[in-house]
Amino acid sequence: MEWSVHIRSAQDLDGDLTAERFATLESSARLGPVVTALARRIARLTPSARFTRCAFGTEFCENLLPPPAALAAVRAAARNRTLAFTFLTPYAGTAGIGKLRELFPLLHEGDEVVFSDWGVLNVLRREFPRLRPVQGRLLNKSLRDPRVMGLYASAPDPGGALAGNTLAALQRSNLDNESYTRLLARLGVAAVEMDNLPQGMDLSFADRGLAVTVYLPFGFISTSRSCMAAGLHYRKPDKFGPGAPCRHECQTHLLEYTYTNSPFPNRDQKFYLKGNTYFYAHSEPMLDALFEHAAGGRVSRLVFQPRLPMVES
Amino acid sequence: MKILAPIRAYDELEMLAASGAEELYCGVVPQEWISRYGGAAWLNRRSPKGGSLETYSELRQLVDAAHARTLPVFITLNAPYYSAEQMPLVVDLAHRLSDEIGVDALIVTDLNLLVRLNEEKLAAALHVSSVAATLNSEAVRFLLNFGPRRIVLPRSLTLAEIESIVNDVRGQVEIEVFLLNDGCAFEEGFCATTHHHSVGAFCTSLSEMRAEFEWNGPVFRSRRENWLRRNLADYREWVWYLNGNGCSSTPKGLPYGPCGLCAIPDFQRIGIDSLKIVGREAPALKKLASVKMARDIVDRARAGVPKLHVIERAIALRETPEHCRSGYMCYYKVDGAR
Numbered sequence A: 001m002e003w004s005v006h007i008r009s010a011q012d013l014d015g016d017l018t019a020e021r022f023a024t025l026e027s028s029a030r031l032g033p034v035v036t037a038l039a040r041r042i043a044r045l046t047p048s049a050r051f052t053r054c055a056f057g058t059e060f061c062e063n064l065l066p067p068p069a070a071l072a073a074v075r076a077a078a079r080n081r082t083l084a085f086t087f088l089t090p091y092a093g094t095a096g097i098g099k100l101r102e103l104f105p106l107l108h109e110g111d112e113v114v115f116s117d118w119g120v121l122n123v124l125r126r127e128f129p130r131l132r133p134v135q136g137r138l139l140n141k142s143l144r145d146p147r148v149m150g151l152y153a154s155a156p157d158p159g160g161a162l163a164g165n166t167l168a169a170l171q172r173s174n175l176d177n178e179s180y181t182r183l184l185a186r187l188g189v190a191a192v193e194m195d196n197l198p199q200g201m202d203l204s205f206a207d208r209g210l211a212v213t214v215y216l217p218f219g220f221i222s223t224s225r226s227c228m229a230a231g232l233h234y235r236k237p238d239k240f241g242p243g244a245p246c247r248h249e250c251q252t253h254l255l256e257y258t259y260t261n262s263p264f265p266n267r268d269q270k271f272y273l274k275g276n277t278y279f280y281a282h283s284e285p286m287l288d289a290l291f292e293h294a295a296g297g298r299v300s301r302l303v304f305q306p307r308l309p310m311v312e313s
Numbered sequence B: 001m002k003i004l005a006p007i008r009a010y011d012e013l014e015m016l017a018a019s020g021a022e023e024l025y026c027g028v029v030p031q032e033w034i035s036r037y038g039g040a041a042w043l044n045r046r047s048p049k050g051g052s053l054e055t056y057s058e059l060r061q062l063v064d065a066a067h068a069r070t071l072p073v074f075i076t077l078n079a080p081y082y083s084a085e086q087m088p089l090v091v092d093l094a095h096r097l098s099d100e101i102g103v104d105a106l107i108v109t110d111l112n113l114l115v116r117l118n119e120e121k122l123a124a125a126l127h128v129s130s131v132a133a134t135l136n137s138e139a140v141r142f143l144l145n146f147g148p149r150r151i152v153l154p155r156s157l158t159l160a161e162i163e164s165i166v167n168d169v170r171g172q173v174e175i176e177v178f179l180l181n182d183g184c185a186f187e188e189g190f191c192a193t194t195h196h197h198s199v200g201a202f203c204t205s206l207s208e209m210r211a212e213f214e215w216n217g218p219v220f221r222s223r224r225e226n227w228l229r230r231n232l233a234d235y236r237e238w239v240w241y242l243n244g245n246g247c248s249s250t251p252k253g254l255p256y257g258p259c260g261l262c263a264i265p266d267f268q269r270i271g272i273d274s275l276k277i278v279g280r281e282a283p284a285l286k287k288l289a290s291v292k293m294a295r296d297i298v299d300r301a302r303a304g305v306p307k308l309h310v311i312e313r314a315i316a317l318r319e320t321p322e323h324c325r326s327g328y329m330c331y332y333k334v335d336g337a338r
Helices: A020-023 A032-045 A067-081 A093-108 A119-127 A147-152 A163-170 A178-186 A202-208 A229-233 A283-297 B010-019 B031-036 B057-067 B087-101 B113-118 B136-142 B159-169 B202-206 B221-244 B259-269 B284-302 B307-318 B319-324
Strands: A002-007 A052-058 A083-090 A111-117 A131-137 A189-192 A211-216 A219-224 A251-257 A270-274 A275-279 A301-304 B002-005 B023-028 B075-076 B103-109 B123-130 B149-153 B174-180 B210-215 B274-277
Touching: A002 A083, A002 A119, A020 A032, A020 B010, A032 A283, A052 A178, A052 A301, A067 A083, A067 A093, A093 B159, A111 A119, A119 A131, A119 B136, A131 B023, A147 A163, A178 A202, A178 B113, A211 A219, A219 B202, A219 B307, A229 B221, A251 B221, B010 B057, B010 B284, B023 B057, B031 B087, B057 B075, B057 B087, B087 B103, B087 B113, B103 B113, B113 B123, B136 B159, B149 B202, B159 B174, B159 B221, B159 B259, B202 B221, B210 B221, B221 B274, B221 B319, B259 B284, B259 B307, B274 B284, B284 B307, B307 B319
Parallel strands: A002 A052, A002 A301, A052 A083, A083 A111, A111 A131, A131 A189, A189 A211, A211 A301, B002 B023, B002 B274, B023 B075, B075 B103, B103 B123, B123 B149, B149 B174, B174 B274
Antiparallel strands: A219 A275, A251 A270, A251 B210, A270 A275
């Protein structure tokens, strides 16, 4: 199994390539303990693990696409550290597609590009066949609502009966269909990325040869083209409109929610908003399940994210 | 440019047709699905208990009567995905809807289902749901490989983005946009939450949670925190508007909720094919009022009434100019001078 690390800049690759060192990159008092605990766990469970790849970019916001110089610098740093390279790309409007067309030429032959938008895949296949497209986790449509999905695993179907069928459906996605994995193969997509699901994951589709990457310790809940943080610099009537200019206001703060209105026993659960996207942190049982999947061979790569994946380059 | 109205029961047909609906869409959840799946495994993004017709016989009655009025009927099969176990049931349902009942189109989200149904060569056309998050013309071109007649664009696109997409793919596919009613704080196709009744919508649920800011810099002054808190309060107000002004209505019973009436002259100029009114599960009165408002404005745009006059009429129809002025009830930012 391969280990990858999600980085913000070339400077992140200065120093030891260890989870414990990467964990120090997160300065948030709220997120830091989550990241540090995971780093210790990685060091304890897989002491021989080596980071052989880095991921750069974001799947969640086209306004955080890096400037060409930043991408070139990170790509050069990865080469210097002999790390394989994955470029993460977001869902995108017309403007975002245009920016990506300027960035893709900076990538090297065989680099991976994670796509979160069918339009990006279309551009990659037609104009940049030397790059390797990977289906991103946003295109994996499994529900992962942390308010309730974790309860399905322990007390399936809180609404009533029908437990088994519903839980099985929720642990899967369209990747469950051989017709879909065949389609991905025809499209030149040999790998998919996923989040670790609160309700558990059925990864049996991986037995058909599709490589599976999973991110930890954060999963995405929901994302939007209407950004709360971007509203900070607008008159009230102009706030939260899609397409509004962005000053990367999201980089200045984090918003932590506590599920105080839960009808279930998970009232202390935390959700995190960074910019336009909400995230959950993996629980200990979720990490246990993920490492079991990895040990069983159905996860071929884990990506350690020392920060929420909403970073300005 | 047609007005596409939601419908949940045969009994709603006559009033919607008489009020100006030109296309209809609905859901149907067969008993086989209900007896197999509960909880959050929804067939068509609505709870089986709320937003869909309940029997094939009622659907056939609806389709026959709609066709007699030359109104096409589209059916939602727009779950974000179907598992391998679910897929045969869904494909069989598609055949039945298309070949036996004669619906005119199936609205799908899942790329796997789109490809499968395209291979099945159904009589019904295929529409790609807004939940597929088709945000750019390259995505439209990609989807065109799999045979859709229509793409429904997400409500998060700006008028300029919509125009750019239409110009890029004009004549290759029909384009549908949102016109009235429900909003979504998130990009619908990239929201991995459930609206299950046990927890409600995530966006509105957040407004009731404790929220604490963490500042990245060294000093988090109270003035700065107040600035963030004010913005959070504005955001929660925006979500309230998206949620149909807290699911309320005017004293005359007209529905609140996100609105694109002022954009209709632009949609006509751009060449949009269909204007979608949201709310399969809504009360009949809300559907009726929505169709009437849409028809009023569409008729004026078709008659060539100047744009500013159309906008004034739209604001008057909503009856609450203060809500229009808030800026939070609009799907689209309209430039009245253009």
